[in-house]
Amino acid sequence: MVTTTRSASASVQHGEATLDTLAWIKLSSVTLPLPTPISDAKVLTGRQKPMTEVAFLFAEVATAQGHEGIGFSYSKRAGGPAQFAHAKEVVDNLIGEDPSDIGRLWTKLVWAGASVGRSGVATQAIAALDIALWDLKAKRAGLPLAKLLGAHRDSVRCYNTSGGFLHTPTGEVLDNATASIASGIGGIKIKVGHPDTRQDLRRLSAVREHIGDDVPLMVDANQQWDRPTAQRMGRALEEFGLVWIEEPLDAYDAQGHAALAASLDTPVATGEMLASVAEHYELIRHGAADVIQPDAPRIGGITQFLKLTALAEHNNLQLAPHFAMEIHLHLAAAYPIEPWVEHFDWLEPLFNERLTIRDGRMQVSSLPGLGVSLSEQARAWTVATHEVGTRP
Structure with a gap:
């Protein structure tokens, strides 16, 4: 007599994978003031001035199904407006894309601004979007990043x-x-x-x-x-x-x-x-x-x-x-x-x-994704915004 056993996993009914698309992206340029001017050796050698603020580029993304993510990049002393400007130029390339394809989307954004290269301001602008996509992916999975x-x-x-x-x-x-x-x-x-x-x-x-x-x-x-x-x-x-x-x-x-x-x-x-x-x-x-x-x-x-x-x-x-x-x-x-x-x-x-x-x-926080959300103070320090798409 032959006994046939069936594993528990074999009885699970699998449907089609749930796919999603990016529907809305908001970029925010935020200037964080420092309470005390900061000096290191670069100041003592005369190469830089004391640092009084940090410029941030925040990217907030949302999908057609209502999932959201947040990411940021930053620059000290100079470069913040340039990051924001470059992100504005390339961000619309993400609308309608599957947010899970992060590697492909990074490459797409790089090629959208290929004439300015693959390092420095160009990829630092892309970084905020890339990090937001990873935050979104972890949140969709219900996991800390x-x-x-x-x-x-x-x-x-x-x-x-x-x-x-x-x-x-x-x-x-x-x-x-x-x-x-x-x-x-x-x-x-x-x-x-x-x-x-x-x-x-x-x-x-x-x-x-x-x-x-x-x-x-x-x-x-x-x-x-x-x-x-x-x-x-x-x-x-x-x-x-x-x-x-x-x-x-x-x-x-x-x-x-x-x-x-x-x-x-x-x-x-x-x-x-x-x-x-x-x-x-x-x-x-x-x-x-x-x-x-x-x-x-x-x-x-x-x-x-x-x-x-x-x-x-x-x-x-x-x-x-x-x-x-x-x-x-x-x-x-x-x-x-x-x-x-x-x-x-x-x-x-x-x-x-x-x-x-x-x-x-x-x-490591038990919250999904990066485990952070923008404060009202961050909104108050925002100096410029840019939106593409429609928020669900």
């Missing part, structure tokens, strides 16, 4: 930068470090790059003594050292047991970073200023970084970020995405090698939600 991508963890190590800028007196830096650690943040990063390097060493010594040897500590030179200075400072900094030295050299000096990384015990981190996967590949190809620091809005969005992290994992690199923790928390949670995420509270007024931090780690 990290889970849609395939999370390796539900929380990510986090460190604070905003308390250690060069305009901040040392005593205040120490107070900020105490407050950060008390709030649950796991690591402290301070800026370096004073014209007198001894001032950097005195400041760093004070911070290390204040927080103790067990708290992870990083430094960031914001590309302002030349090769000899980076070599001398790298050797001098070895005693502090740093997690990494960030941007010791010009962001495009892959060979210089590679030589420095090979000569130091302290890991070298860089990548935040690069504007494409191709530029990051030069770092990887030269062995120029122990820690790679891509910024999804800067390199064209989540679609491009995932291409880059596949290369980074293949080369056994650590990952510490730059800025925009609301996006990068999800992407870091999906990276196989234990990463870091950068804590900045600057963006909090833009959103109704707040990320949870405890025991040195930032927690």
Whole structure:
């Protein structure tokens, strides 16, 4: 006698897949004022003025079936109006398209503006739309973005930068470090790059003594050292047991970073200023970084970020995405090698939600998508909008 069994899955009735189309997109240019002008080494070398605001490009999308998503890009000091202008020129190419085909749509948008290239302002404008499509896709699935991508963890190590800028007196830096650690943040990063390097060493010594040897500590030179200075400072900094030295050299000096990384015990981190996967590949190809620091809005969005992290994992690199923790928390949670995420509270007024931090780690929200929605304050700081299509 033969007994036939039927699995539970075989009895499930499957209908046709539910497809959808993009019906409405709204672009918003939002200017976030900073309460205190921000200075790092680029200001001390005269290359930039103190930063007083951050320009954001928000993209809100909605489908014919009423599903919605949100994404953003940003620019510091200059470039915000250019991102908004480029997005306005290409955005209508998305109306009527299937929002699930994100890779194809990224390519379509790039070709719509092909004469301005595949990096910089052009792809940073596309990034806001790309991120909105990923947020939409995760929301349709009812999953946090990290889970849609395939999370390796539900929380990510986090460190604070905003308390250690060069305009901040040392005593205040120490107070900020105490407050950060008390709030649950796991690591402290301070800026370096004073014209007198001894001032950097005195400041760093004070911070290390204040927080103790067990708290992870990083430094960031914001590309302002030349090769000899980076070599001398790298050797001098070895005693502090740093997690990494960030941007010791010009962001495009892959060979210089590679030589420095090979000569130091302290890991070298860089990548935040690069504007494409191709530029990051030069770092990887030269062995120029122990820690790679891509910024999804800067390199064209989540679609491009995932291409880059596949290369980074293949080369056994650590990952510490730059800025925009609301996006990068999800992407870091999906990276196989234990990463870091950068804590900045600057963006909090833009959103109704707040990320949870405890025991040195930032927690992935259980909300679907990115888990954020625009606040009324963000609406109040909006300086221009552009809409295409009809909202369902």
